[in-house]
Amino acid sequence: MSNKKQQVSRRQFLNYTLTGVGGFMAAGLLVSPLRMAIDPVLKHSSSGDFVNVGISVDEINDTPQRIDWTVEQVDGWYKSEPSRSAWVYKDENGDVVALSPICTHLGCVVSWEGSDQHPDHFYCPCHNGLYTKDGVNVPGTPPLAPLPVYEQEIRDGILFLGNPIEREGA
Amino acid sequence: MHKGKGMKFVGDSRISAERKSQIPKDYSEYPGRTEAFWPNFLLKEWLVGAVFLVGFLTLTLIHPSPLEGMADPTNASYIPLPDWYFLFLYELLKYQFASGDYILLGLLVLPGLAFGALLLAPFLDNGPGRRPKQRPVAVGMMILALVSVIFLTWQSVHVVDWEARGEANKPVPESEVAVDTEHEGYAAYEANCMTCHGAELEGGSAAPTLVGIEYTAEEIQTIAKEGTGNMPAGLFTGSDEELEQLADFIISVNESAAE
Amino acid sequence: MLQKVYDWIDERIDITPIWRDIADHEVPEHVNPAHHFSAFVYCFGGLTFFVTVIQILSGMFLTMYYVPDIENAWKSVYYLQTEVAHAQIVRGMHHWGASVVIVMLLLHTLRVFFQGAYKKPRELNWIVGVLIFFVMLGLGFTGYLLPWDNKAYFATQVGLEIAGQVPFIGEQLRILLAGDATIVGAQTLTRFFAIHVFFLPAALFGLLAVHFILIRRQGISGPL
Numbered sequence: 186m187s188n189k190k191q192q193v194s195r196r197q198f199l200n201y202t203l204t205g206v207g208g209f210m211a212a213g214l215l216v217s218p219l220r221m222a223i224d225p226v227l228k229h230s231s232s233g234d235f236v237n238v239g240i241s242v243d244e245i246n247d248t249p250q251r252i253d254w255t256v257e258q259v260d261g262w263y264k265s266e267p268s269r270s271a272w273v274y275k276d277e278n279g280d281v282v283a284l285s286p287i288c289t290h291l292g293c294v295v296s297w298e299g300s301d302q303h304p305d306h307f308y309c310p311c312h313n314g315l316y317t318k319d320g321v322n323v324p325g326t327p328p329l330a331p332l333p334v335y336e337q338e339i340r341d342g343i344l345f346l347g348n349p350i351e352r353e354g355a
Numbered sequence: 356m357h358k359g360k361g362m363k364f365v366g367d368s369r370i371s372a373e374r375k376s377q378i379p380k381d382y383s384e385y386p387g388r389t390e391a392f393w394p395n396f397l398l399k400e401w402l403v404g405a406v407f408l409v410g411f412l413t414l415t416l417i418h419p420s421p422l423e424g425m426a427d428p429t430n431a432s433y434i435p436l437p438d439w440y441f442l443f444l445y446e447l448l449k450y451q452f453a454s455g456d457y458i459l460l461g462l463l464v465l466p467g468l469a470f471g472a473l474l475l476a477p478f479l480d481n482g483p484g485r486r487p488k489q490r491p492v493a494v495g496m497m498i499l500a501l502v503s504v505i506f507l508t509w510q511s512v513h514v515v516d517w518e519a520r521g522e523a524n525k526p527v528p529e530s531e532v533a534v535d536t537e538h539e540g541y542a543a544y545e546a547n548c549m550t551c552h553g554a555e556l557e558g559g560s561a562a563p564t565l566v567g568i569e570y571t572a573e574e575i576q577t578i579a580k581e582g583t584g585n586m587p588a589g590l591f592t593g594s595d596e597e598l599e600q601l602a603d604f605i606i607s608v609n610e611s612a613a614e
Numbered sequence: 615m616l617q618k619v620y621d622w623i624d625e626r627i628d629i630t631p632i633w634r635d636i637a638d639h640e641v642p643e644h645v646n647p648a649h650h651f652s653a654f655v656y657c658f659g660g661l662t663f664f665v666t667v668i669q670i671l672s673g674m675f676l677t678m679y680y681v682p683d684i685e686n687a688w689k690s691v692y693y694l695q696t697e698v699a700h701a702q703i704v705r706g707m708h709h710w711g712a713s714v715v716i717v718m719l720l721l722h723t724l725r726v727f728f729q730g731a732y733k734k735p736r737e738l739n740w741i742v743g744v745l746i747f748f749v750m751l752g753l754g755f756t757g758y759l760l761p762w763d764n765k766a767y768f769a770t771q772v773g774l775e776i777a778g779q780v781p782f783i784g785e786q787l788r789i790l791l792a793g794d795a796t797i798v799g800a801q802t803l804t805r806f807f808a809i810h811v812f813f814l815p816a817a818l819f820g821l822l823a824v825h826f827i828l829i830r831r832q833g834i835s836g837p838l
Binding site for chain 3: 475
């Protein structure tokens with residue numbers, strides 16, 4: 186090159202332009218697909234919603250009673266209504282307690298005073314698991330952890346439940 | 356090879372019109388007992404491949420690929436197990452130093468170091484010697500990694516009761532079972548069995564399905580009273596007559612399902 | 615006749631050099647089991663490729679029956695297992711092949727490692743090989759979910775939990791894989807299907823091509 190002022194040679198210029206046009210094509214091709222792929226990450230999750238379980242606080246007394254309700258679950262285009270159930274009662278302070286009925290041993294369904302030999306306990310028929318009224322497992326029976334407790338909220342005297350929270354073993 | 360002027364091309368293409376020999380070179384002239392890849396060596400490879408294929412097909416014929424019941428997100432008692440080649444990682448995360456507060460150690464640091472070292476092995480072990488004796492550190496590390504992976508996998512595998520697991524997780528097609536709630540044994544079923552075996556005998560997290568079982572009425576009665584596998588004894592609390600009706604009911608449902 | 619067809623093609627597109635590149639090269643004595651039986655260790659790479667071919671073929675045929683949808687995925691697999699002639703064998707090939715390919719890959723890797731065959735000038739090919747190993751593990755992980763049985767579902771949930779533990783990007787990574795913030799469901803299955811059937815195989819083909827080209831350029835490593 187005789188001209189020293191020339192910073193960019195013709196060949197370099199063509200290379201830069203080629204890279205630029207290539208980048209433009211790659212970007213144009215990939216912007217939409219990539220945005221589509223990461224869409225779930227950017228969406229706000231609607232988890233942790235509390236659901237009306239169809240029982241007013243007045244109807245709850247100090248004897249555990251079983252309630253069943255369904256939650257609406259939207260998984261993309263797939264809507265389902267998985268059912269949930271809980272044992273609810275009021276403790277000594279009058280606070281509502283909602284326990285998951287799923288035995289922490291092998292996932293059977295426990296019931297309040299489910300056996301005549303064990304009054305005032307939650308009883309699991311599968312392997313004679315026992316839980317006290319506050320859902321804590323009785324040592325010496327198969328379960329190793331207390332029954333999970335549902336997150337709860339009371340709106341206008343109606344009970345709303347969220348997700349069951351697992352508790353540490355006793 | 357022709358160069359420069361005088362080259363002849365096929366038509367107006369850039370392909371030389373010169374014919375080249377298609378006979379493979381004779382490698383027997385080379386030093387050592389070398390031979391041509393095609394067809395001499397490839398034939399040997401394919402023979403090995405054929406033997407391998409026979410063994411492989413025999414495996415697929417003897418052991419049909421497993422399929423468990425359809426995924427049931429509400430099944431809270433299912434104990435998940437990954438495919439065998441991930442078992443060592445799965446087992447590692449059970450250790451105290453690799454879980455809880457140290458989860459990052461077990462999850463990222465240890466596997467990251469191992470796989471990172473594997474990826475960068477040529478740069479970590481960059482001496483000239485190739486024989487294992489000439490690079491004791493690299494070989495030692497690899498043997499250590501191998502032994503720990505094998506040990507972790509074994510740890511994970513030997514505590515699993517594979518037969519019971521396979522038995523409890525048989526694939527069950529969608530229930531088209533007609534449950535006759537009018538049946539005289541239904542009340543006994545409802546009272547004693549339904550919490551675990553389900554309203555349509557479909558089974559659940561704690562108990563297998565009762566559809567497609569191959570027990571006789573007597574065996575069903577025995578199992579109801581004395582239990583089997585995970586099922587404890589003494590679950591059935593009715594009279595002997597109810598027990599008979601119950602077994603009859605379960606068999607009638609099975610018959611309706613088999614049709 | 616065949617020779618004429620070959621000549622006709624060769625005259626137009628000159629395939630002999632390509633042929634020479636692929637097939638016509640010498641095989642040294644030390645990798646030939648006919649001369650040293652211990653040379654069978656050199657078979658593992660070829661067998662890995664052979665199983666990969668089995669995987670590709672059986673996988674292609676399996677998609678004739680399989681549907682990646684949570685309502686029907688399991689049913690379609692159950693149907694092909696029980697109703698379609700020989701489909702159990704095809705699924706068996708794919709299922710067991712997935713395990714066998716990992717075994718062969720492992721043996722091949724160990725052969726290369728203990729012979730120190732990754733040393734200069736073959737560092738790059740080792741790295742490509744390890745990447746192939748990772749892609750294979752990814753294929754195993756994503757393929758595990760597809761039958762949508764309990765084993766698949768819960769193992770995938772564990773896998774996704776593990777992905778979620780990665781610092782800083784874990785949560786995003788998990789959602790990116792699962793397609794939903796909380797549910798492992800319909801969107802997870804389609805994602806895993808796409809990754810298993812299109813993304814990872816594409817990566818695998820690219821890496822395999824580089825792996826083989828490098829072997830041809832550098833030749834097989836010499837005897838110890």
